[in-house]
Amino acid sequence: MSTLNGAQSLIRTLVDSGVDVCFSNPGTSEMHFVAALDSVPEMRGVLALFEGVVTGAADGYARVAGKPAATLLHLGPGLGNGLANLHNARRAHTPVVNVIGDHATYHKQYDAPLESDIDAIAGTLEGWVRRSGHTKDVGADAAAAVAAAQDAPGRVATLILPADASWGEGGETCEPIPPRVPQTVDATTVQKIADVLRSGEPVALLVGGSACHEAGLRATSRIAAATGAKALAETFPARLERGAGLPNIERLGYLAEQAKYQLDGIKHLIVAGTRAPVSFFAYPGMPSELTPEGADVHVLATAGQDVAAALEAVAALVAADTEPVLQEAGRPELPSGPITVQNWVDVIGALLPENAIIVDEANTSGLMLPAATAGAPRHDVLTLTGGAIGYGMPVAVGAAIAAPRRPVINLESDGSAMYTISALWTQARENLDVTTVVLNNNAYAILRMELQRVGASGDGPRAKDLLDIGRPDLDFVKIAEGMGVPATRATTAEELAEQFRRAVAEPGPHLIDVAVPPLL
């Protein structure tokens, strides 16, 4: 005899399936879910004040934990608020299990004020969407959602939970469903790629997804060292392992101009765990595809396949006796003087703690970051996979909850920070070890650059004004303190170094507001 309601069967099944963190911003239709948290103590509910924080945290959590968190969202508007960071999660192939409360089934016909087409909004994420029709199905739907989220290469799974399915009695838990594991790349493909690498013609090997972790990077480095192929990592990896003792694989540039330079002269582009690169945006008179004209694209492995194993299989053929080239330890000197685009990254490179997780949304201010941190102690870098800004602070929340013993360093630009700023409050509430460094240049600096790059006719004062966010200046020290996060301001490299050192050493969140000059 079951004594569970739908919400209880849902939470119990999620926990049994390994999902034991739920980032939440609930409303009335989710109240039975909230009440059920007390009956399943293994589930940790983490409150956020805005849904973009909820979904970004779930993205960051899974990128680090390697398994999904759940979200709890309130009808269509809640999903809408969370959509931008779910877009980034989708592009990262991050497994996420959304639970979205909806009106009771019988109530939907009345078109109450909060009624909207949740299914259609969720459908745009091109993941998995299901609506629980009955209380007794909720457990099975939850297990299916967890499996769907984790089916290789990972996706956003959305379970829409009508209030009456949640509050109804007769909930049944469901055994975990094993997700689809990555497919092995066949030997013929491996052989063909080996042949390309041995062709004697210029080759680039572009790796992404899970190939950006240690095993894939080592195999990539061996292949490059043995064959002379140029090794590149995708522009925006979900999680890139790097630092001293790991191969340092250069990332493909964000700007098409950079990428074209990196790929110049190649005749073959091998892709593994990613696709042939395209320009982030279109620009008048510029091609969308970044692969040089006339070069052939060869797919070693798609994101849903076992990319690292495929690279290792290729390495076994072409680089059997070759070791990977590993980055030596080395840090920049601690700089001095007023903050510049160069010296702030040198401070980070000089002081980056062991085993850090860098959440990078520094945008234009971070151009020099990869070089400055290349020889720092081993660390992970999480990047903005989908281009929807406002990902950094929430992802830092999730990363810190997934890895409570690792320091999380969120390098954040001022414009991007303001989309999801209330993530700071959750960092304070959960006492997370996140050090946020806000690069405050009072501008949408990337748009100043883009205004020129798209060849926009005229850059008059009214256009420029719309890219200037320094009227009034944002004071991130006050904003952070207002949400319970201790904060300081740095205008020199010395101040930044001293404040960064202290922030990393002290438990709990800290923010440093860094006055950095704009790139343009």
Next chain:
Amino acid sequence: MSTLNGAQSLIRTLVDSGVDVCFSNPGTSEMHFVAALDSVPEMRGVLALFEGVVTGAADGYARVAGKPAATLLHLGPGLGNGLANLHNARRAHTPVVNVIGDHATYHKQYDAPLESDIDAIAGTLEGWVRRSGHTKDVGADAAAAVAAAQDAPGRVATLILPADASWGEGGETCEPIPPRVPQTVDATTVQKIADVLRSGEPVALLVGGSACHEAGLRATSRIAAATGAKALAETFPARLERGAGLPNIERLGYLAEQAKYQLDGIKHLIVAGTRAPVSFFAYPGMPSELTPEGADVHVLATAGQDVAAALEAVAALVAADTEPVLQEAGRPELPSGPITVQNWVDVIGALLPENAIIVDEANTSGLMLPAATAGAPRHDVLTLTGGAIGYGMPVAVGAAIAAPRRPVINLESDGSAMYTISALWTQARENLDVTTVVLNNNAYAILRMELQRVGASGDGPRAKDLLDIGRPDLDFVKIAEGMGVPATRATTAEELAEQFRRAVAEPGPHLIDVAVPPLL
């Protein structure tokens, strides 16, 4: 010979059609639109740091100006961030013209990182959606969008603008297209409603939409006075005109329990400019429809019809010699002592300036507000029409830009404030006369109430914790100052009165952080 690009033809056509404010949060795909602002100086670009501020401001602007503003949003994630406040606008029948930049037409096939299904997301707003295919069509599409937004009763119109349609040469402006005006209610319907009112049976008359403005309210009051019908306004009007010298029509309660009490015993419900009321949410064992069982619903006018004229036509039949009952002037005494749920509204009632616009998102803290302000000088009240919280601060931005000579009073709850808090920055940037009163009770107090109302089984410590936003406390003084808005804190009624008086008297935005005890 045209010398306009698509963006220039768009902005020129918008201005010619009467749309001369564009709330903006642009990205790369919108750079030609931004550049074009300098060639059409009549268009005012207003920058926001988050799209939810953009869309809420457009909603507030049109509710006050009576004509649409444009928004400028960046692809699917930008629309997602703006979706919650567009949902509220949709429920308010607010005319809004969204301009959403998209990738260049030829670039979409490459599925670049920011690619997503904008059309599907916009479609959920059940308004008007069009994608400009060619530069030469952009002007005509813009004129069609403005007309569609204003077709009675008003809606969200979304124009998706591919980057190449925007930057291409050969743009053509388009003459304004007259929108569809509200239809007149036929005489038979008017007569039937008059017959119902004269039936001798208990009748309630529920008015909404444009009937919440003076003409409709006066006719409603006359009908009620002459026939004994109970007059009610819809629960969440887009804009309700009230105060001394206007009829004071009671609003239908948000809680189903209240509404049932208000409608108890009626045999006929006449609706004008709104629909038969339904419960905001479903509750176990409670009916969704609020009309008493056995009562007949009669539709005088739908939202798309000329509701005020229909009410006046009915009044001419049943209340030819009856004057409306007008609210006498009268204000509460200025109270003293620590802030309570009662005395803070008395301060507002005592000091509300002439011709104010109240943007009400006080939620549970505002329960006593209508009584305290009934006899205050004439004012408008804007309410949360769609239930998607985070509407107040952005709507205040739009209202202040629409009516620069009227004081805007945003009564805001702490939880709701945090969804779109960066609206304060736009208030500072544009030096808007907005006084924000944050009712800071450190809780999602409405959810505490709802947790009980839905009969959620158990209200253990973990459930309660998820509704408590006072760990850490939000310091709205610091948050506001961090965004350039002067702010103070009030813990007594005397402090609130003094600070409110000063805030209203001084030009530019102010915020008062009011420590109010939670209702529960």
